[in-house]
Amino acid sequence: MTARSRMAGQGTALLPRRLGRIRLGRLPLHLVVIGLIVIWLIPTIGLFVNSFRTAEAATSSGWWTAIFQPAQLSLDNYAHVLSQSDIAPAFVNSLFISIPATIIPVLVAAFAAYAFAWMDFPGRNVLFVVVVGLLVVPLQTTLIPILQLYGPKNLNIAGSFLGVWLAHTAYGLPFAIFLLRNFMGSLPREIFESAAIDGASPVTSFLRLALPMSVPAIAALAIFQFLFVWNDLLVSLIYIGANVQNQPLTVVISNLVTSLGGGWEFLAAAAFISMALPLAVFFLLQRYFVRGIVGGSVKG
Amino acid sequence: MDPRLVTAIVVVVGVPAVLIGYIVLTEQVLRLFPERLKPKVRPWLWLAPALTFLLVWLIYPTIGTAIRSFQNSAGTKFVGFDNFVYVFTNPAMQGALKNNAIWLVLLTALAVGLGLLIAVLVDRVRYEPVAKSFIFLPLAISMVAASVIWQFMFAYRPPGEPQIGTLNAIAGAFGAGPVPWLTVSELSFNTILLVVVMAWMWTGFCMVIISAALKGINPELIEAARVDGANEWQVFRGIIFPLLLPTLAVVSTTIIITALKAFDIVYVMTNGNFDTEVIANRMYKEMFVNGSFGRASAIAIVLLLAIVPVMAMNIRRFRAQEAIR
Numbered sequence: 030m031t032a033r034s035r036m037a038g039q040g041t042a043l044l045p046r047r048l049g050r051i052r053l054g055r056l057p058l059h060l061v062v063i064g065l066i067v068i069w070l071i072p073t074i075g076l077f078v079n080s081f082r083t084a085e086a087a088t089s090s091g092w093w094t095a096i097f098q099p100a101q102l103s104l105d106n107y108a109h110v111l112s113q114s115d116i117a118p119a120f121v122n123s124l125f126i127s128i129p130a131t132i133i134p135v136l137v138a139a140f141a142a143y144a145f146a147w148m149d150f151p152g153r154n155v156l157f158v159v160v161v162g163l164l165v166v167p168l169q170t171t172l173i174p175i176l177q178l179y180g181p182k183n184l185n186i187a188g189s190f191l192g193v194w195l196a197h198t199a200y201g202l203p204f205a206i207f208l209l210r211n212f213m214g215s216l217p218r219e220i221f222e223s224a225a226i227d228g229a230s231p232v233t234s235f236l237r238l239a240l241p242m243s244v245p246a247i248a249a250l251a252i253f254q255f256l257f258v259w260n261d262l263l264v265s266l267i268y269i270g271a272n273v274q275n276q277p278l279t280v281v282i283s284n285l286v287t288s289l290g291g292g293w294e295f296l297a298a299a300a301f302i303s304m305a306l307p308l309a310v311f312f313l314l315q316r317y318f319v320r321g322i323v324g325g326s327v328k329g
Numbered sequence: 330m331d332p333r334l335v336t337a338i339v340v341v342v343g344v345p346a347v348l349i350g351y352i353v354l355t356e357q358v359l360r361l362f363p364e365r366l367k368p369k370v371r372p373w374l375w376l377a378p379a380l381t382f383l384l385v386w387l388i389y390p391t392i393g394t395a396i397r398s399f400q401n402s403a404g405t406k407f408v409g410f411d412n413f414v415y416v417f418t419n420p421a422m423q424g425a426l427k428n429n430a431i432w433l434v435l436l437t438a439l440a441v442g443l444g445l446l447i448a449v450l451v452d453r454v455r456y457e458p459v460a461k462s463f464i465f466l467p468l469a470i471s472m473v474a475a476s477v478i479w480q481f482m483f484a485y486r487p488p489g490e491p492q493i494g495t496l497n498a499i500a501g502a503f504g505a506g507p508v509p510w511l512t513v514s515e516l517s518f519n520t521i522l523l524v525v526v527m528a529w530m531w532t533g534f535c536m537v538i539i540s541a542a543l544k545g546i547n548p549e550l551i552e553a554a555r556v557d558g559a560n561e562w563q564v565f566r567g568i569i570f571p572l573l574l575p576t577l578a579v580v581s582t583t584i585i586i587t588a589l590k591a592f593d594i595v596y597v598m599t600n601g602n603f604d605t606e607v608i609a610n611r612m613y614k615e616m617f618v619n620g621s622f623g624r625a626s627a628i629a630i631v632l633l634l635a636i637v638p639v640m641a642m643n644i645r646r647f648r649a650q651e652a653i654r
Contacts, residue, residue: 055453066460066464069463069529072479072529076478076481125336136349143375144371149368163388166633170629172629173390173625174397178390199386262472263613266613279473286473297481304469310469311469
């Protein structure tokens with residue numbers, strides 16, 4: 030906020046000088062910046078164009094030729110992928126996995142964050158340091174014992190959505206607790222004190238004050254966690270594994286890539302379908318998303 | 330109605346209801362305790378769900394993996410350090426360790442270096458938000474999707490056939506023959522290309538965080554230096570860069586962890602073939618191809634040990650921040 034107003038102020042003050050510079054001196058700067066943007070966009074544009082081309086065209090000539098022959102473009106790939114392949118059910122599976130795997134950790138973390146921020150108890154600091162330490166534990170170190178815990182001899186939930194929800198909840202929790210505790214801890218102390226004096230229980234303070242006031246942080250966290258789960262490959266690969274019925278988009282698409290032959294021509298459209306939701310979130314909720322990412326710089 | 334839709338509704342409405350219900354119930358439970366004990370018991374009721382998850386899904390399995398790393402593949406016998414000896418002597422693992430070192434150094438250099446460069450450059454143009462959006466965009470998509478995108482960049486056809494890959498078309502335009510990019514393992518060329526894909530994704534992350542720190546630098550400092558006759562490079566070297574160092578350190582630790590854990594891109598694009606193996610993919614293969622949970626556990630523990638220094642730094646930094654709170 031302050032940075033933006035500062036920039037605006039600076040902008041007007043420096044306007045005459047800037048206009049003078051645009052003519053020649055700043056041309057290399059603009060060329061470099063625009064060049065970088067083009068380099069960054071070309072890979073995605075290539076795939077996007079290919080997703081509209083027939084299999085024949087896409088395997089016999091480069092995507093750039095379609096710019097001069099728009100007749101190559103059609104929606105057939107999308108129609109095929111959505112009606113006849115595993116992509117549509119996988120899209121639903123991805124939603125099935127991502128939504129609960131976002132709601133559960135955010136709420137569980139909110140309880141813990143409130144306790145860490147506004148309740149006094151012995152061991153509070155030590156426990157929070159443990160949470161900070163857990164932030165970077167690679168989830169690879171948890172895979173084998175959890176897989177065995179999920180096995181037929183124990184909980185028997187391997188291959189189910191439940192197993193993935195629970196795992197994603199735990200993997201997302203350290204960061205969620207960390208982010209929400211820092212946010213809730215920065216809320217003004219007086220609010221909670223006066224609520225307590227007025228006889229409000231901690232539950233009331235939490236539900237009526239802390240939670241509504243933390244909406245910006247919760248939104249950032251929820252978007253971050255949702256995209257993390259939506260984009261995840263490893264957790265689903267391990268815990269859902271060969272249960273074809275429950276596989277999310279990432280697993281189905283990676284199977285398309287690695288299985289030589291079958292379905293390669295529809296890969297571009299399938300990949301774009303998997304990107305649709307992240308891109309929509311990115312363009313509509315960019316501010317929250319960036320806030321979550323910036324807060325996530327401590328997460329591994 | 331689709332039974333899965335019913336499940337979905339139950340989960341989306343039911344789970345939050347149960348969780349909120351739990352917190353409301355804690356106050357009822359607390360009535361059983363004498364007034365004096367309530368503040369001592371309450372925090373633990375609030376922490377219980379989170380601690381359960383952390384204990385069962387993070388702490389218990391980490392200890393379990395550590396124990397399994399000293400056992401044979403069936404987990405029936407302790408074999409001492411055999412699995413770790415395997416991790417450091419098996420040729421495929423040695424290749425993976427070497428490649429992860431390349432990932433670590435190169436990804437950090439590329440993502441942080443380019444992130445810094447772009448943050449400083451776009452700070453000087455008026456279309457900064459748009460420019461940043463485009464650089465940041467790849468971070469929103471999955472690494473699987475990114476791999477598909479770059480499969481089309483690296484696509485290779487034998488000489489004489491029309492090249493459909495963007496990079497080979499560019500090479501062709503300069504008269505260079507088509508390059509089978511992902512199978513060229515000399516000088517770890519293909520591993521470097523995989524790192525480039527990852528850098529394409531993570532540069533935006535570095536840029537956003539460095540850019541935020543850049544906006545936090547007092548403009549009077551920079552203006553004063555300019556008034557004193559410093560040129561743009563001297564301003565950057567003398568003022569901007571030193572002030573950004575703590576931020577660069579934080580961003581680097583994130584990228585280092587990302588490099589150590591690299592899995593998706595290798596799994597999808599080459600599956601470790603052509604000498605592009607990394608430790609996370611080796612672990613997956615030990616688990617599901619060789620069925621050796623002991624060796625896979627040892628690999629996971631090596632990964633964890635590599636990350637411990639970062640963990641210690643994080644905790645130290647957190648303590649320092651708490652001290653000035």
